[in-house]
Amino acid sequence: MNSPSSDHSTAASKPPVSPIITALWLALAPAIAIGFGRFGYSLVLPAMRSDLGWTYAQAGALNTSNAVGYLLGALLTAPLSKRASSHSIMILGFAVSVAALLATGLAHSFLALLVCRALIGSSAAFTFISASSLAARLGRTPAENALAMGLSMSGPGLGVILTGLIVPFVVAGDNSHWPGAWLAMATLGVLALLGVWFNTRQLGIEEPVGQVAGIQERANYKALRIVLVSYFLYGLGYIAYMTFLVAYVRSLGASPIAVALAWTVLGGSMIGSTFVWRRSFELERGGRTLALMGVFGALSSVLPLLSNSIPVLLLSACVFGLAAMPIFTAVTMLIRLNLPPSAWTSGIAMATVIFATGQSLGPIGSGWFADRFGPSASLWWTFSIMLLSAVIASFQKPAPVESTR
Numbered sequence: 001m002n003s004p005s006s007d008h009s010t011a012a013s014k015p016p017v018s019p020i021i022t023a024l025w026l027a028l029a030p031a032i033a034i035g036f037g038r039f040g041y042s043l044v045l046p047a048m049r050s051d052l053g054w055t056y057a058q059a060g061a062l063n064t065s066n067a068v069g070y071l072l073g074a075l076l077t078a079p080l081s082k083r084a085s086s087h088s089i090m091i092l093g094f095a096v097s098v099a100a101l102l103a104t105g106l107a108h109s110f111l112a113l114l115v116c117r118a119l120i121g122s123s124a125a126f127t128f129i130s131a132s133s134l135a136a137r138l139g140r141t142p143a144e145n146a147l148a149m150g151l152s153m154s155g156p157g158l159g160v161i162l163t164g165l166i167v168p169f170v171v172a173g174d175n176s177h178w179p180g181a182w183l184a185m186a187t188l189g190v191l192a193l194l195g196v197w198f199n200t201r202q203l204g205i206e207e208p209v210g211q212v213a214g215i216q217e218r219a220n221y222k223a224l225r226i227v228l229v230s231y232f233l234y235g236l237g238y239i240a241y242m243t244f245l246v247a248y249v250r251s252l253g254a255s256p257i258a259v260a261l262a263w264t265v266l267g268g269s270m271i272g273s274t275f276v277w278r279r280s281f282e283l284e285r286g287g288r289t290l291a292l293m294g295v296f297g298a299l300s301s302v303l304p305l306l307s308n309s310i311p312v313l314l315l316s317a318c319v320f321g322l323a324a325m326p327i328f329t330a331v332t333m334l335i336r337l338n339l340p341p342s343a344w345t346s347g348i349a350m351a352t353v354i355f356a357t358g359q360s361l362g363p364i365g366s367g368w369f370a371d372r373f374g375p376s377a378s379l380w381w382t383f384s385i386m387l388l389s390a391v392i393a394s395f396q397k398p399a400p401v402e403s404t405r
Contacts, residue, residue, distance in 0.1 A: 019138040023148035025199040027155030028192040033097040033127040035159010036185045037120040043167040047175040062117045067360040069121025077129045078349035086130040087203045093126025098189035105182030133345040136336050146281035150274035153329040157270025164263025168256035223338040230393035235358030237385030240366035240378040269321025277326045287396025290330050294390025296323035301382035337399035
C-alpha cells in the first residue's frame with residue numbers, strides 16, 4: 001500500500017494542465033449551451049414553423065421563453081455560487097442544456113417546446129456565467145489570462161459553425177426533418193459534456209465551495225455603472241441583427257450551401273475575434289475596447305442597408321462576429337479588474353442579468369419598428385442602439401493599477 005506521502009508526491013509530479021488547453025475545453029460548454037441552444041434555434045425555426053403550422057406570434061413566444069429562462073438562470077447563478085463551485089454549476093447547466101436539446105427533438109406540442117426553450121435559456125446562463133468565472137482565473141500572466149478568456153468565450157462561435165454545417169442540410173427539402181437537427185446537436189452535446197467534465201475536473205478541486213471560505217473582500221460595483229449601461233444597450237441592439245441574418249438569407253431564396261456559408265463566416269469570425277482583440281484585452285483597463293466593439297456592431301448592421309448582395313451580407317456577418325462574442329470577454333475583464341476575486345462570479349452574474357434584460361426587450365422594440373416601417377427598420381434599430389452603447393462605453397474610466405486581480 002502506498003503511503004499518503006507517496007500518493008502526494010505522485011500527484012505533485014503530474015505536470016500542470018496548460019491554461020490554454022483548459023480554456024479550449026471550457027469553450028465547448030458555451031459552444032453547446034449558447035451556440036446550439038440559442039443561435040442554432042434561429043436556423044431550425046423556419047422549418048419548425050412551417051411543419052408545425054405556427055404563427056409568427058407562436059414563434060416569437062418561444063424566443064421570449066428562452067430569453068426569460070436565460071434571465072431567470074442569471075438571477076439564480078449568484079446565490080447558487082455560494083453553495084457550490086462554479087465548476088459544479090457549469091457541469092449541471094451543461095447537462096440540462098444537452099437534455100433539453102434532446103427533448104426538443106422528441107417533442108411536438110407547443111407547450112412542451114416552450115418549456116424546452118425556457119430550460120435551454122436558464123441552463124445556458126448557468127453554463128456561461130460559471131465558465132466565464134472559471135476562465136477569469138486561468139493564466140499565470142495578464143497576456144495568458146487574456147488569451148485564455150478570449151478562447152473560452154469564443155465557444156459560441158464554434159457552435160455557430162457546427163450548426164451551419166449541420167442544420168441546413170438536415171432540413172433541406174423537407175421541413176419535417178427538423179427533429180433530426182435537434183437530435184444531431186444533442187448527440188454532439190453529450191460528447192462535448194463528457195469531454196469538458198473529464199478535462200476540467202481540476203477546476204472543481206481548486207475552487208473553494210461557497211466563493212471563498214474566509215473573509216470576502218468588499219466589492220465596489222459603482223465602478224462598473226457605465227460598463228453595465230453600455231452592456232444593457234448592447235444586449236438590446238445585437239439580438240435584432242441575429243434574427244435578421246437568417247431571415248434575410250432565406251428571403252433571397254438561398255440554397256443550404258449559401259445559408260451554411262453565411263453561418264460559418266459568422267462563427268469563424270467569432271472565433272477569430274479572440275486574436276483580433278487579444279492585445280486590447282491585455283492592455284485595456286477602461287471602456288475604449290468596449291466602445292470599439294459597439295462601433296463594429298453598428299457598422300455590421302448598416303452594411304446590408306447599402307447593398308443586398310451576398311458578398312456584402314457575408315462582410316456584414318464577419319464584422320458582426322468580430323464584436324458579438326468578444327463583448328462578453330471585454331466585460332468580464334473589466335469585472336476582473338474592478339472587483340475582488342470573491343465577487344467575480346456574482347459580478348458576472350449581475351452583468352448577465354442586465355444583458356439578458358436588454359436581450360429580452362430587444363425583439364419587442366425592433367419588432368415594433370419592423371412592423372411599422374419594414375424589415376430594414378430592425379437594422380436601423382441595431383445601428384442606433386449599438387452606436388449609443390459605444391458612446392456610453394467610451395466614458396468608462398480606467399481601473400486603477402492597484403485593483404488588478
